[in-house]
Amino acid sequence: MKKKTFLVKLGTLLLGTVLCGVLAGCGQTGGQRYAWPLATASPEDTVTQIFAEKFADEVYERSGGWMKIQVYANSTLGGDRELLETCADGDIPFVVQNTAPQVAFMPDLAVFDLPCVFDSLDACRKKIDEEQFYSLISGVYTKGGYHLLGIADQGFRVMSTNKRVDAVSDFSGQKIRTMENSYHLAFWKALHANPAPMSFSEVYIGLQQHTIDAQENPYEVIVSNKLYEQQDYVVETNHLPHLIPLIVNDDFFAGLTKQEQEVIQQAAKAAVAYARKASDERIADRIAVIAEFGTQIVTLSDDTRQQMRAGAEDVYEKIHESIDGQIYEAYLGR
Numbered sequence: 001m002k003k004k005t006f007l008v009k010l011g012t013l014l015l016g017t018v019l020c021g022v023l024a025g026c027g028q029t030g031g032q033r034y035a036w037p038l039a040t041a042s043p044e045d046t047v048t049q050i051f052a053e054k055f056a057d058e059v060y061e062r063s064g065g066w067m068k069i070q071v072y073a074n075s076t077l078g079g080d081r082e083l084l085e086t087c088a089d090g091d092i093p094f095v096v097q098n099t100a101p102q103v104a105f106m107p108d109l110a111v112f113d114l115p116c117v118f119d120s121l122d123a124c125r126k127k128i129d130e131e132q133f134y135s136l137i138s139g140v141y142t143k144g145g146y147h148l149l150g151i152a153d154q155g156f157r158v159m160s161t162n163k164r165v166d167a168v169s170d171f172s173g174q175k176i177r178t179m180e181n182s183y184h185l186a187f188w189k190a191l192h193a194n195p196a197p198m199s200f201s202e203v204y205i206g207l208q209q210h211t212i213d214a215q216e217n218p219y220e221v222i223v224s225n226k227l228y229e230q231q232d233y234v235v236e237t238n239h240l241p242h243l244i245p246l247i248v249n250d251d252f253f254a255g256l257t258k259q260e261q262e263v264i265q266q267a268a269k270a271a272v273a274y275a276r277k278a279s280d281e282r283i284a285d286r287i288a289v290i291a292e293f294g295t296q297i298v299t300l301s302d303d304t305r306q307q308m309r310a311g312a313e314d315v316y317e318k319i320h321e322s323i324d325g326q327i328y329e330a331y332l333g334r
Contacts, residue, residue, distance in 0.1 A: 035068045038094035039077040039087075046220060047154045047282060048244050049073050051275035052096045055149075055246060058267035067263060069094065088145040093252045099243045100179055106144040108323045109137075111331045113183035114316060115239045116309040119302075121155060124241045125276065133330045140327070146247040147254075149268035152275035154218040155283045156238035160231040161214035165298060168307045176214040177203050186315045187239065191308060207231065218242040219286040220279075228295045235298045239308070246271070 038056060042048035049071070056069040077083065077092060080101035087095045088105075099112045118124040127133055128151050141148040159165070163174060171191040178184045180197045188195035196212055206212040207230035215227060216237070222228055246268055253261065291297060300308075320328050 035070055036093045037072055037077065038069050038096065039072045039083050039092050040096045041075040041078070041080045041083060042073060042097075043224065044073045045224060047152065047275055047279045048096050050278045051152045051244060051246065051271055054274045055094075055096075055267055055271035058270045059263060062263045062267055063260075067260065087247065087249055090249045090252055092249075094246070094248050096244055096246050099245060100181055100184075102144075102245075103181070106140050108140045108327055110183055110319050110323050111137075111327050112243055113181065113187075113240065114319055114328075114331065115187045115312045116305060117332065118241065119238075119305070121153070121241070121280070125153070127331065127333070128243070130330075133327075136324070136327045136330055140324075141245075141247060142250055145250050147250045149246045149248055149265065150272040151243050151245045152272050152279065153244060154220045154242040154279055156236075157216050157218055157240045157242050158222070159214055159216045159235045159237045159239075160222055160227055160233065160295075161235060162232045163213065164233050164296075165235045165237075166300070167304055168311060174213045175211075176216060177206060177212045178216060183315055183319060184240075186318060187312050190312045190314060203227065204230065219283050219290075223286040223289050228290045228293055231295055233296050233298050234290055236300060237308070238300075238305075244275075 038052050040048050040052055052071045052073070056071050059067050059069050078086060080097050081104075083092060083095045083097060084102060084105055086092045099109050103109045103113065118127070128137075134148075137151075138148045159176065161174060161176070163170065165171060168191060171188075171193045173192070173194060175194040175196050176188055177198050178188060178195045185195045185197070193214075198206060198212070203212070203215050204225060204227060207215065207227060214231070216239070217227070219234075222234065228234060248264070253264070256264070287297060
């Protein structure tokens with residue numbers, strides 16, 4: 001019933017776009033102009049949307065207007081899990097989303113839940129783009145029924161809190177909202193914090209009413225949802241990169257002509273570079289917004305970050321036992 005309802009919803013939204021595409025194409029060569037949906041669960045004013053829109057624009061321009069992608073944001077076609085399922089089924093060809101909800105479908109992606117691996121975004125991006133590692137991760141998506149087109153990001157996840165953090169001991173006892181992810185929970189427990197999974201829609205009120213002390217998210221999310229208004233500090237824990245892969249149904253992609261595949265791959269490459277640049281610019285802007293409000297930005301020392309990494313050894317072991325060893329070693333550069 002849920003599947004049937006979704007298909008009706010999708011069909012209603014896309015009918016006008018598809019008919020328009022067919023009519024436009026018939027005027028050129030008697031064929032059909034493509035109008036494919038790309039869905040996200042993210043709001044429109046995010047790097048995820050920027051990434052998706054840039055990809056769609058690049059596909060349109062590089063195909064001379066013959067190939068068209070329509071972007072549907074803000075869970076219009078479903079939440080993260082539903083989008084992943086319908087993409088695997090082929091109902092939605094393209095999806096952009098964070099890796100966190102994908103771990104349940106592709107356990108090897110838990111490699112991205114290894115905490116405190118990188119000291120800079122440049123180092124993280126260099127690893128993501130490394131030919132050997134990217135090939136291994138692409139294989140994970142292929143086994144899941146997807147084709148990986150590229151990975152952008154929204155920077156690192158950071159912590160906002162009402163207790164200043166300078167040393168590892170300062171995490172102790174803080175009730176911090178996290179996503180429903182066993183590795184994320186294990187990381188904060190390893191730091192002796194008190195992780196509390198809850199719906200994101202409840203976070204602002206939770207901070208306001210002090211049912212939670214802290215939360216963790218990229219700067220983008222902290223500012224767009226004004227979480228900094230209820231917090232005295234934003235601590236640059238930089239514990240995880242917030243990665244946003246662009247994927248396409250593998251059978252759909254394989255059914256395209258070589259020329260169409262090339263257009264899509266080159267469009268994705270350009271969109272990744274564009275989204276990363278936009279992310280860097282937006283992070284700087286978000287930091288300025290937070291600082292202007294009066295919430296303090298705390299940068300942790302190298303020593304504290306090393307202690308955080310050392311304290312999370314059990315998390316490393318759990319992930320190592322759960323994923324492909326070659327992927328684990330490649331990610332850590334071993």
